[in-house]
Amino acid sequence: MSLRSGDLTVGECHTRLLTQDLTRTQLVMYAGASGDFNPLHTDDVYAREAAGYPGVFAHGMLTMGLTARALTDWVGDGRLTRYGVRFRSQVWPGDTLSTRLTVTAVRDESGQSVVDLDVVTVNGAGDEVLRGYATARVD
């Protein structure tokens, strides 16, 4: 499945739920799969006592990875050419996350049609946890 440039309108939005009630297990799975064993994300005692956080929180890259799925599900497989984000606030166990993709441009890049997207992921309270951009090839 792929998007067609003629079907896209600047300003159109797509929203997708990424996770409900993010678990600590998911954080541990991400640590293992990514090889990022920073204890802030897996060791509650360390997060509280050594670093002064209320507890463990998600790797920024887990939020970026969860958000990527919203992107690839919409733009299609193997279509993403640029994806960058700023981590705006922490994601905690128990959080519900959803992503809103907004078309900011449909343009030509070296003879290839591409779509530019604004990417925003928010938690259940509506706070932005991630904001970024993506570009994908379209037909």
Place this chain on the structure above:
Amino acid sequence: MPLNQDFVGRRFVSPVPFQVGREHIRQFARAVGDDNPLHHDVEAAKAAGYPDLVAPPTFLVTATPGALGLPTDDPALGLDYTLIVHGEQRFTLRRPVVAGDELIATSTLTSIRTAGRNEVLVTTYQYETTSGEEVAVGTCTLVSRGTAPSRDVPAGEGTR
């Protein structure tokens, strides 16, 4: 304590090629909640025109040497994990990573600058196959909270 500026400009290269494996792709896809068959089912990936399982876009971080491309275990850098916050991450992707790829990642610590009381570390990445095909480039920005060099007046002054 401020980070060691001597590390700026240093490059860190994968000591051995990073072999992209099917099980690793499946494990990573599960960890980011991605059940797209292209990450799990070899036949589905082949039917879609790929040589093997396709890795999710941010899988590239797993191929980065060290922790996010930095020698975090080298005490000379002075990085304190408890003070680090991930600020930004960017990727430019030339093609999807697939199982069987052998990647060489090069990370370069391009700058450590002061922003208020914090220090901001920018690291750039380049990912190539062992045959020299560029697969992706990336940039990572980390914030080291409260480690900026102090602007104290010389010792003996300002304490009265």
